Amino acid sequence: MRPVLEVRELGFAYGNGVLFRGVSFALARGEALAVLGPSGSGKTTLLHLLAGLLPLQEGEVFWEGEAIRDLGEARLAPRRLRFLGLVFQHHFLFPELTALENVLAPGYLAGRVDKAWALSLLARLGLKERAHFLPQRLSGGRGNGWPWPGPST
Numbered sequence: 001m002r003p004v005l006e007v008r009e010l011g012f013a014y015g016n017g018v019l020f021r022g023v024s025f026a027l028a029r030g031e032a033l034a035v036l037g038p039s040g041s042g043k044t045t046l047l048h049l050l051a052g053l054l055p056l057q058e059g060e061v062f063w064e065g066e067a068i069r070d071l072g073e074a075r076l077a078p079r080r081l082r083f084l085g086l087v088f089q090h091h092f093l094f095p096e097l098t099a100l101e102n103v104l105a106p107g108y109l110a111g112r113v114d115k116a117w118a119l120s121l122l123a124r125l126g127l128k129e130r131a132h133f134l135p136q137r138l139s140g141g142r143g144n145g146w147p148w149p150g151p152s153t
């Protein structure tokens with residue numbers, strides 16, 4: 001079966017500092033992979049490359065068999081919306097939307113809004129009673145998510 005996500009010989013450097021080279025793996029549907037490494041080793045950078053949020057340097061990334069290198073942002077963005085979910089290190093919630101509206105936001109863009117499903121996800125996280133709270137009223141929420149954890153107030 002074709003891998004859902006595949007990476008071949010990925011390498012990346014900020015300026016002259018090579019972070020990693022020769023990273024290759026393939027993930028089948030339902031498989032899980034944990035990337036472990038010390039702070040600064042490049043985990044976030046790797047995820048951003050997999051998501052097409054950073055321009056590729058060495059190597060290739062394939063989404064369901066398709067190389068993303070030459071897609072360009074106009075074609076990449078709608079595919080990313082349907083193909084990929086990314087939990088960012090900093091949460092980047094929309095500060096003016098409630099918890100429920102934040103969960104629903106990608107669905108609005110994709111034309112699939114399922115409020116019951118979104119509420120069930122919040123319930124699984126113990127946030128059912130706070131579905132209509134703004135992020136600033138949720139623990140860890142500081143509006144735009146940056147800086148995090150931010151200055152104590």
Ligand SMILES: Nc1ncnc2c1ncn2[C@@H]1O[C@H](COP(=O)(O)OP(=O)(O)OP(=O)(O)O)[C@@H](O)[C@H]1O
Pocket residue numbers: 014019037038039040041042043044045046089
């Ligand atoms: N935009 C950037 N420009 C230059 N260097 C960067 C940039 N972003 C990250 N770096 C550097 O690249 C290295 C890897 O950063 P990255 O954030 O990918 O690491 P990480 O493994 O996610 O770390 P952490 O566990 O602390 O989240 C670090 O040394 C970081 O300072």
Ligand SMILES: [Mg+2]
Pocket residue numbers: 043044045089
């Ligand atoms: Mg990181």
